[in-house]
Amino acid sequence: MRISVLGSQPHLADVFKTFPETVRPLLEYHDLLLRGPSPLSVAERELIAAYVSGLNACDFCFGAHQIIAEAAGVDEVVFQQLLEDVDSAPVDDVLKPILHYVKTLTLSPAKVTDAQAQAIRDAGWDDRAIHDAVAVCALFNLMNRLVEGMGVESSEAVRASQRQRNGKITDTQYRDFGRMLGIE
Structure with a gap:
């Protein structure tokens, strides 16, 4: 238990309610970031969120965003394969330079190179796509550390709740979660 006021098995909702x-x-x-206009689809942005969370071994965020990405059309077989090897994972080849970039940014941020950014452009993406991929990566590095630092863990019950809540993707999905918690 990292913070006693959250109890022995806190959920992210407990963190949000305690520190609103x-x-x-x-x-x-x-x-x-995840629902607004972007060259990256909702499915691609949620895939990046899950991937970054998987790289950080944040099971709670990985599971939640895997569920959302699947609801947006990403095949469930992608996630584990992507964590094992981006190049052989069953994702569109134009997305692979972005995934390599966010992997470096997550694991060794000082080692991101101009050549990696150019590879993204060479795959047909513009600078807005690079920005959005970097911003999703940054957001989930922050969220992973918040979740892990507060002791939030995943479980089958938590996953079942996440599946139920994340079956429908909306433009205000995250704010709706806050409203559900009574945080306006």
Whole structure:
């Protein structure tokens, strides 16, 4: 138990309810970044969120965003294969340079190179796509550390709840979660 006020098995909702001051802008940012206009589809952005979370071994966020990415059309077989090897994973080849980039940014941020960014452009993406991929990567590095630092863990019950809640993707999905918690 990292923070006693959260209890022995806290959920992210417990963290948000206990420390609500920053929740609204955080969830608004989630909706803007993950649901707003972007060259990357909702499915691609959620895949990046799950991938970054998997790289960080954040089971809670990995599971939640895998569920959302699947609801957006990503095949469930992609996730484990992607963590094992980006190049052989069954994702569109144009997405692979982005995934290599966010892997480096997550595991060794100082080692991101201009050549990696150019590979993304060479695959047909523009600078907005690079920005959005980097922003999703950054957001989930932050969220993974918040979740892990607060002791939030996943379980079959948590996954079942996440599956039920994330079956429908909306433009205000994250803010709706905050409203459900009574955080406005």
